[in-house]
Amino acid sequence: MLTTTxxxxCELPTSYGDFSLHVFGDDGREDVIALVHGGPEADQQPLVRLHSACFTGDVLASLRCDCGPQLDTAVRLMAKEKHGVLLYLPRHEGRGIGLVNKIKAYALQEAGMDTVAANVHLGLPTDARDYQAAAQALRLLGVSSLRLATNNPAKIEALVDAGLTVERVPHGGFVSPHNSEYLRVKDLLMGHLDATGGGRAG
Structure with missing residues (x-):
């Protein structure tokens, strides 16, 4: 069983505001990086974002996905909260298949496959992410009830299954001509929720 510690x-001043930074893992593995603004207060649900690492989107500002704008917006939102927590999940690159396989899947998408079909063609799961470490990190940060900024029902389900109380806050709507098909597949084939909070998109 995974045991996250x-x-x-450290303290981390940023252009967004002042945060504390915590690294959680198991046996030296870096599983969760927590950027925390403020601290727990009585009867307060922090705003939380679980953000899967995306080198191309987060670092290189790729337009193939909406990851970069999601991350930037999440950190800005956390900085405005009395208590906000961004969990950055470095092992979730490419929905858990890793950067090399993600690039291979990109090449297949350029040949006409969607993101789901490309993973299947490579013999890989559509989504290999696990949120157990994220749930344990939240517990260690003193969080048991939270508002989760997400459109992904799998994230909500995972945290609820871990015993956390979760209220969803829609997060997204970063559509461009480059990522519209990618987002359509997330909505229709992966069951993502509408960014407006009114049900599933599409």
């Missing part, structure tokens, strides 16, 4: 912490 706190590996290191």
């Amino acid at each position: 706190l590996l290191a912490s």
Whole structure:
């Protein structure tokens, strides 16, 4: 069974505001990086975002996905909260298949496949992510009830199954000509929820 522990912490001033930074993992593995604004207060649900690592979107500002704008918006939202927590999940690159396989899937998408079909063609799961470490990190941060900024029902289900109380806050709507098909597949084939909060998109 995965046992997540706190590996290191520091204070981190950023252009968004002042945060604390915590790294959680198991046996030295860096599973969860928590960027925290403020701290727990009585009867307060922090705003939380579980963000899967995306080198192409987060670092290179790729327009093939909406990951970069999602991350930027999430950190800006956290900075405005009395208590906000961004969990950055480095092992979730490419929905858990890793960067090399993600690039291979990109090449297949350029040949006409959608994101789901490309993973299947490579013999890989559509979504290999696991949120157990994220749930444990939230517990270690003193969070048991939260508002989760997401359109992904799998994230909500995973945290609820871990015993956390979750209220969904829609997060998204970052559509461009480059990522519209990618987002359509997330909505129709992966069951993502409408960014407006009114049900599923599409």
